Every structure is written in C-alpha cells, then in structure tokens.
Amino acid sequence: MSQIYLVANWKANKTLPEAYDWTTKLGQASLPPAVQIVICPPFPFIPELHQLIRASALPFVLGAQDVSRFESGAYTGEVTAPMLASMVDFCLVGHSERRTNFGEDDGVIAEKVAILKKSGIEPIVCVTSEKTSIPPGATFVAYEPPEAIGSGNPEPVSKVIAVVQAVQAKGVGNVFYGGSVSRENVASFLKNAGVEGLLVGQSSLSVDEFISLAQAASF
Numbered sequence: 101m102s103q104i105y106l107v108a109n110w111k112a113n114k115t116l117p118e119a120y121d122w123t124t125k126l127g128q129a130s131l132p133p134a135v136q137i138v139i140c141p142p143f144p145f146i147p148e149l150h151q152l153i154r155a156s157a158l159p160f161v162l163g164a165q166d167v168s169r170f171e172s173g174a175y176t177g178e179v180t181a182p183m184l185a186s187m188v189d190f191c192l193v194g195h196s197e198r199r200t201n202f203g204e205d206d207g208v209i210a211e212k213v214a215i216l217k218k219s220g221i222e223p224i225v226c227v228t229s230e231k232t233s234i235p236p237g238a239t240f241v242a243y244e245p246p247e248a249i250g251s252g253n254p255e256p257v258s259k260v261i262a263v264v265q266a267v268q269a270k271g272v273g274n275v276f277y278g279g280s281v282s283r284e285n286v287a288s289f290l291k292n293a294g295v296e297g298l299l300v301g302q303s304s305l306s307v308d309e310f311i312s313l314a315q316a317a318s319f
C-alpha cells in the first residue's frame with residue numbers, strides 16, 4: 101500500500117489558538133500510517149505550528165496556501181518562498197479561489213511554481229480541468245472543479261478518473277482531487293479514482309470531522 105496525501109486546506113479560517121488546538125488534537129488521534137497529512141494554515145500560523153510539530157515529533161508536514169511570485173524585494177505585503185522554505189514542504193498554487201478573486205493567471209502561476217522549486221518547496225498546482233495549463237516542473241497537480249468546491253456536490257468518480265488520466269498522460273506523477281471530499285466519500289475517491297491524494301477544505305475545519313475522514317481513508 102503506497103502513501104497517500106490528505107491536504108487540509110483551512111483557507112482564511114481559524115485563530116492561532118484554534119489552529120494550535122486542532123493540530124494538538126490531530127496529533128493525539130490514531131491515524132492510518134499510509135496517510136501523510138499536509139496541513140495548510142494561513143501564513144501567520146505557520147511558524148507556531150512548525151514549532152509544535154517539531155517539538156512534539158508529530159507525523160505531519162505543513163503547506164502554504166499561496167506564495168509571492170517574487171523572490172524578495174520592494175513588494176509590500178508579500179510572503180516569499182525563501183521565507184517559507186524552512187517551515188513548509190508544500191505550497192498550493194493557483195487555487196480556483198485565487199484565480200477568481202485575485203486574478204491569478206497561468207503566467208503568474210508558472211512564476212510561482214518556478215520560485216517554489218528554486219526554494220525547495222513542492223508546488224501543488226490546482227487545475228480546474230484537464231485543459232488548464234500545467235507549468236514545467238510541476239509534479240503535484242490537484243484537480244479541483246470549481247462547482248465541486250464547497251458545494252457538497254463532489255465530482256462523480258468517473259469524471260475524476262478521466263481527468264486524472266489526462267493529467268497523468270502529461271507526465272505528472274502525483275494527481276490529487278479536491279472538491280467536497282468528506283468522510284463519506286473519501287474511500288471511494290482513493291479506491292476508484294486513481295488519485296494519490298485529496299484536498300479537503302470544509303471537512304478539515306473541525307478536527308473531529310477531519311480525524312474521521314482520515315480514518316476512513318482506506319484504499
């Protein structure tokens with residue numbers, strides 16, 4: 101049984117104490133060893149959670165939800181890849197919420213992928229269909245159809261299979277699915293859709309729900 105990734109994408113939710121409690125509680129749960137959990141908190145929580153994970157030797161890694169397209173310099177408000185590199189293993193890039201609300205296009209996303217790679221962070225490039233451009237060097241891709249995100253209506257597994265295969269045919273080794281993944285449907289995606297991992301938004305906010313989801317992640 102190979103490893104699968106469960107990515108908790110909290111989006112713009114939680115306070116620092118809530119983030120700390122969530123991570124502590126997850127660390128006390130009994131979880132399947134083949135599941136690698138990637139926690140993607142908002143930027144300000146990353147240092148504290150990094151410290152907690154290290155100090156308590158928790159088997160989780162961190163991811164960022166976004167990164168600057170610039171490496172450093174006069175870019176007020178930006179968080180850069182070199183700032184994140186000692187704390188995160190992964191970074192989401194091009195989530196449809198960023199494409200829609202912040203005008204990110206394929207060019208910006210390709211710049212972010214290049215800068216993350218240079219800093220030793222693995223980008224997880226979010227695509228909305230098999231037609232979305234995948235920048236060179238991207239080895240982790242998450243298929244997230246916008247109508248399935250946060251809607252409670254996940255994409256049918258048969259459709260996910262088709263897109264996963266199309267993305268794999270472009271040479272991408274790790275294809276994830278995201279969009280209304282829940283404890284009820286997690287196993288069907290892992291068993292039947294050929295994905296290497298899942299992005300979980302809404303169902304990652306309550307730690308009890310996320311623990312049940314992780315425990316149901318059989319394949």
Ligand code: PGA
Pocket residue numbers: 109244248249250251278279280281299300301302303
């Ligand atoms: P959802 O979000 O699980 O709430 O649908 C997934 C995502 O946007 O990554």
